[in-house]
Amino acid sequence: MRLQAACLIVLVALPTLCLGLLEGLYCGKEDCYDVLGVTRESSKSEIGKAYRLLARKYHPDLHRGVEAKALAEEQFKLLATAYEILRDEESRNDYDYMLDNPDAYYAHYYRYYRRRVAPKVDVRIVIVVVLSIISVIQYYSGWQRYDSAIKYFATVPKYRNQALDIARDEIQERIQKKGKNRMSKTDQKEELERIIRKVIEEKMDVQGGYAKPTLWDVLWVQLLICPYTLISFIVWHGQWFWRYTILKQPYGREQKLYLVRRYLKMGQHQFNAQDDKQIEEYLHLELWKRDNFEAWKAEQDEEMKKKLAENPRYKAYRRYMKNHGPGRITFED
Numbered sequence: 001m002r003l004q005a006a007c008l009i010v011l012v013a014l015p016t017l018c019l020g021l022l023e024g025l026y027c028g029k030e031d032c033y034d035v036l037g038v039t040r041e042s043s044k045s046e047i048g049k050a051y052r053l054l055a056r057k058y059h060p061d062l063h064r065g066v067e068a069k070a071l072a073e074e075q076f077k078l079l080a081t082a083y084e085i086l087r088d089e090e091s092r093n094d095y096d097y098m099l100d101n102p103d104a105y106y107a108h109y110y111r112y113y114r115r116r117v118a119p120k121v122d123v124r125i126v127i128v129v130v131l132s133i134i135s136v137i138q139y140y141s142g143w144q145r146y147d148s149a150i151k152y153f154a155t156v157p158k159y160r161n162q163a164l165d166i167a168r169d170e171i172q173e174r175i176q177k178k179g180k181n182r183m184s185k186t187d188q189k190e191e192l193e194r195i196i197r198k199v200i201e202e203k204m205d206v207q208g209g210y211a212k213p214t215l216w217d218v219l220w221v222q223l224l225i226c227p228y229t230l231i232s233f234i235v236w237h238g239q240w241f242w243r244y245t246i247l248k249q250p251y252g253r254e255q256k257l258y259l260v261r262r263y264l265k266m267g268q269h270q271f272n273a274q275d276d277k278q279i280e281e282y283l284h285l286e287l288w289k290r291d292n293f294e295a296w297k298a299e300q301d302e303e304m305k306k307k308l309a310e311n312p313r314y315k316a317y318r319r320y321m322k323n324h325g326p327g328r329i330t331f332e333d
Contacts, residue, residue: 025109026095032082040096044087051083135220142213153200154193163199211269251288259288263297 027035033042036050056062058079063072085091094111101107153159215221222229243249251259260282261271287293 026085026098027078027082030078030082031099032085032095035078035082036086038086040099047083047086051079051087054079055083131220131223135218139213139215139218142217146212150197150200154196159200160196163196166199253283256283256288260293263287263290263293 026032033039036047036054038047038050042050055076058072058075060069060073060076063069085095097107097111098104154163216225240255244251244255257271257279261268264271282288285292285296287296
């Protein structure tokens with residue numbers, strides 16, 4: 001009896017399995033084309049026309065009675081589902097794939113739920129939004145770093161005194177003008193801080209990661225000018241190879257500084273942040289020559305070792321690392 005019942009179930013389900021129709025996917029056990037009364041060769045306009053005719057016929061508001069209204073509502077939902085599947089080109093292709101490949105059950109479920117669960121957002125829009133957010137954060141964080149650097153310089157006596165010397169006449173003139181209006185000491189102090197900050201912003205050349213941000217540094221702009229940057233990079237290195245490797249032309253000041261910076265393994269902002277005296281010393285020692293640089297670097301390393309060896313803190317650190325540092329194994333371990 002059980003065997004006969006199982007055979008009966010298989011015989012009942014066989015037609016739908018052969019057609020590739022699965023419960024819970026698309027139109028369920030119904031064929032979406034049959035629901036709308038169209039064929040697989042029907043165009044999108046023909047499918048839309050068929051849907052509108054049937055939707056008017058089975059609209060729940062046009063039927064009276066609880067049972068008739070319920071049947072019409074169920075049929076109306078099935079029509080809407082079928083139309084939603086067949087009007088979209090990608091969804092229709094997935095549905096046709098299911099009809100043509102009835103045995104690929106897992107593939108049908110994957111393709112169906114991937115389309116339903118995945119957000120229907122254009123990837124290009126997501127990329128544009130993400131790049132825009134990063135660019136805005138990058139620009140405003142650059143301004144925050146620059147502002148913190150200016151505030152720091154305003155508190156350092158060296159730069160503060162330089163700013164006071166530069167703007168001394170302006171400070172006296174403003175205080176005298178506002179003094180006629182009985183300017184309080186608090187206002188005078190605030191005015192002084194504003195003038196010092198203004199002078200530091202105008203006169204101090206802040207370099208490195210705290211430099212004043214510009215729109216050229218923003219990620220969006222860098223991506224837009226990336227082709228130009230790449231071409232410029234290739235042209236620059238091509239000219240360098242032709243002039244100074246093949247033609248053996250003498251180096252200018254910029255070329256010498258470029259070689260020194262490359263040997264020092266510094267970025268452009270980091271190299272520019274150094275004192276002018278230090279840069280002139282590099283040129284005086286002719287460090288753009290490889291042999292001179294290696295000899296100078298060896299001297300600097302040796303000097304640094306001597307200073308560290310004489311430093312009490314470094315001595316204590318070495319003793320600690322020798323007695324308690326990593327790699328030492330004792331019986332207590």
